[in-house]
Amino acid sequence: MLARHHDPIAAIATAPGRGAVGIVRVSGKGLGVLVEAVCGRTLRPREATYLPFRDAVGQPIDQGLALFFPAPHSYTGEDVLELQAHGGPVVLQLLLARCLEAGAQAHPATGQPALPGLRVAQPGEFTERAFLNDKIDLAQAEAIADLIDASTTAAARSASRSLTGAFSHEIHALRDALIHLRMLVEATLDFPEEEIDFLRKADARGQLSNLKQTLSQVMQRARQGALLREGIKVVIAGQPNAGKSSLLNALAGAELAIVTPIAGTTRDKVQQTIQIEGVPLHIIDTAGLRDSDDEVERIGIARAWDEIAGADAVLFLHDLARRDAMDCRAADAVIESTLAEKLPSSVPVIDVWNKVDCVPGAAQPASAGRAAVHLSARTGEGLDALRRILLEVAGWQSAPEGVYIARARHVQALRTVQQHLEEAAAQLDALGPALDLLAEELRLAQNALSSITGEFSSDDLLGVIFSSFCIGK
Ligand SMILES: Nc1nc2c(ncn2[C@@H]2O[C@H](COP(=O)(O)OP(=O)(O)OP(=O)(O)O)[C@@H](O)[C@H]2O)c(=O)[nH]1
Numbered sequence: 001m002l003a004r005h006h007d008p009i010a011a012i013a014t015a016p017g018r019g020a021v022g023i024v025r026v027s028g029k030g031l032g033v034l035v036e037a038v039c040g041r042t043l044r045p046r047e048a049t050y051l052p053f054r055d056a057v058g059q060p061i062d063q064g065l066a067l068f069f070p071a072p073h074s075y076t077g078e079d080v081l082e083l084q085a086h087g088g089p090v091v092l093q094l095l096l097a098r099c100l101e102a103g104a105q106a107h108p109a110t111g112q113p114a115l116p117g118l119r120v121a122q123p124g125e126f127t128e129r130a131f132l133n134d135k136i137d138l139a140q141a142e143a144i145a146d147l148i149d150a151s152t153t154a155a156a157r158s159a160s161r162s163l164t165g166a167f168s169h170e171i172h173a174l175r176d177a178l179i180h181l182r183m184l185v186e187a188t189l190d191f192p193e194e195e196i197d198f199l200r201k202a203d204a205r206g207q208l209s210n211l212k213q214t215l216s217q218v219m220q221r222a223r224q225g226a227l228l229r230e231g232i233k234v235v236i237a238g239q240p241n242a243g244k245s246s247l248l249n250a251l252a253g254a255e256l257a258i259v260t261p262i263a264g265t266t267r268d269k270v271q272q273t274i275q276i277e278g279v280p281l282h283i284i285d286t287a288g289l290r291d292s293d294d295e296v297e298r299i300g301i302a303r304a305w306d307e308i309a310g311a312d313a314v315l316f317l318h319d320l321a322r323r324d325a326m327d328c329r330a331a332d333a334v335i336e337s338t339l340a341e342k343l344p345s346s347v348p349v350i351d352v353w354n355k356v357d358c359v360p361g362a363a364q365p366a367s368a369g370r371a372a373v374h375l376s377a378r379t380g381e382g383l384d385a386l387r388r389i390l391l392e393v394a395g396w397q398s399a400p401e402g403v404y405i406a407r408a409r410h411v412q413a414l415r416t417v418q419q420h421l422e423e424a425a426a427q428l429d430a431l432g433p434a435l436d437l438l439a440e441e442l443r444l445a446q447n448a449l450s451s452i453t454g455e456f457s458s459d460d461l462l463g464v465i466f467s468s469f470c471i472g473k
C-alpha cells in the first residue's frame with residue numbers, strides 16, 4: 001500500500017456553498033486525541049452528541065453534532081469523526097482548519113504531534129480507504145460516484161443497485177465458476193497421461209459453455225448499465241436549412257440553437273444532453289454541410305465532420321419539402337458518400353425527413369435498409385417515433401428495473417473475459433488440448449474479471465478511478 005494511504009485525512013464532506021448543515025469528516029488511526037481536543041470530551045461510539053466545537057483556546061467555533069465511529073465499523077474502516085456544523089463556507093473552513101491544527105498539536109505525554117501527517121483529503125480518498133480496507137469492492141466504490149453523479153432517476157436507481165452489490169455478486173459467481181474450472185485443468189496438468197479422459201469425465205466443456213452463457217447475460221445487463229451511465233452521442237447532420245437546429249430545440253424542449261431561414265446559420269456545434277426513458281442522449285447540432293467560400297463556415301463544416309466521425313449514431317436530416325429538387329438530391333448524395341467514407345459501418349445512420357407539415361400525407365421515401373422517420377421539428381409530429389428509434393439504436397432493451405450501473409471499463413473487461421473463454425474453448429475443442437495454453441487462457445480470463453471488482457487492479461487504475469470523485473467522499 002502506498003505511504004499516503006496511512007496518513008490521517010480530513011475534509012469538508014458537504015457540497016460547497018450555504019446549507020442548513022455542513023459536515024467535516026476525519027478518518028485515520030487513533031482519532032481519540034483529536035476527538036478530545038475538538039469536542040472537549042470523549043464520545044460514545046456511533047452516538048450523536050450535541051456540543052460546542054472548540055478552538056485551540058477552548059472557545060466555541062460552532063455548536064453541532066459530533067459522531068465518532070471507531071474502526072473498523074465506519075465508512076472507511078478506520079476511526080472516523082464526523083462533525084455536523086452549520087453549513088456556511090467560513091464556519092466549515094474554520095472547523096477543518098481546527099481539526100488540522102489539533103492533529104499537529106504536540107501530545108502532552110509524548111511531545112509528538114497528536115495525529116502525525118494529518119492532511120486535507122484528496123478527491124475520493126475516503127472511498128478509496130473503504131475499498132482498501134475491504135469495506136466495499138471497486139465496482140461498489142464506482143457505484144458511489146455514479147450515484148452522486150446520476151443525471152436521471154433510472155441512473156440513480158441502478159447505481160444504488162450496484163452499490164448494494166448486485167453487479168459484484170454476478171461477477172463473483174462467474175469468478176467462482178471459473179476458479180472451479182481452473183482447478184480442474186490445473187489438476188489435470190499433473191497427470192498428463194489421463195488428461196483428456198479426466199477433463200471429459202468432469203465435463204469441462206459443459207462447464208465452459210455454461211460459463212460463456214452466464215457471461216453473455218451479465219454482459220448484456222452491464223451494457224445496459226453503461227448506457228444508463230454514459231449515454232450515446234447523437235449527431236444531427238445534413239444540408240443547411242434542413243432544420244437541424246430546429247430539431248435539436250424540439251428534442252431539448254428549449255430554444256438552444258439559433259434558427260433562421262438563412263442557409264448557413266449554425267457555425268459552431270451546439271450540444272445538449274436529453275433523456276429518453278432515463279437514457280442520456282448527447283445531441284449535437286452541427287453546421288449545414290455544403291461547399292462554402294466563407295472561411296468561418298468552412299471551419300464550422302470541418303468541425304461538423306469531426307463530430308460525425310466520433311458519433312454513436314447520426315441523424316441525417318433531409319428537407320421533405322425539397323426532396324424532388326435536383327440540387328437538393330445532388331447535395332444529399334454528396335453527403336451520403338462522404339458519410340460512407342468517414343463513418344464506420346457499425347455506426348447507425350437514421351434518415352430523418354423534416355418539415356412533414358409542409359407536405360402532409362407525403363409517402364415515406366425509401367431508405368436503403370436503415371431506419372427512417374417523417375417528422376416536423378416545427379409541430380412536433382413524428383418526434384415520438386424518432387425517440388423510439390433512438391432508444392432502439394442505443395441498444396436500450398429493458399425497463400430500468402433490474403439494471404445495475406456499469407461503466408465502459410466493466411464492459412471492456414467482460415469483453416476480454418469473453419475473448420479468453422473463446423480461446424479456451426478452442427483449445428478444448430482441438431483434438432489434443434494443449435493444457436498449459438488452456439490453463440493460461442482461464443487464468444487471464446479470471447484476471448480480467450477480477451479487475452472489475454478490484455481484486456486484481458493496478459495502482460494506476462485506482463488513481464484514475466478515485467480521482468474523479470468529489471473531495472470528502
Ligand atoms: N415548415 C417547417 N419549417 C421548418 C421546420 N423545421 C425547420 N424549419 C424552418 O427551416 C428553416 C431552417 O431551420 P434551421 O433549424 O435553422 O435549419 P438548420 O438545418 O439548422 O440550418 P443551418 O444552421 O443553416 O445548417 C427555418 O426557417 C425554420 O423555421 C419544420 O418542421 N417545418
Ligand SMILES: [Mg+2]
Pocket residue numbers: 244245246257258259265266285286287288
Ligand atoms: Mg442550424
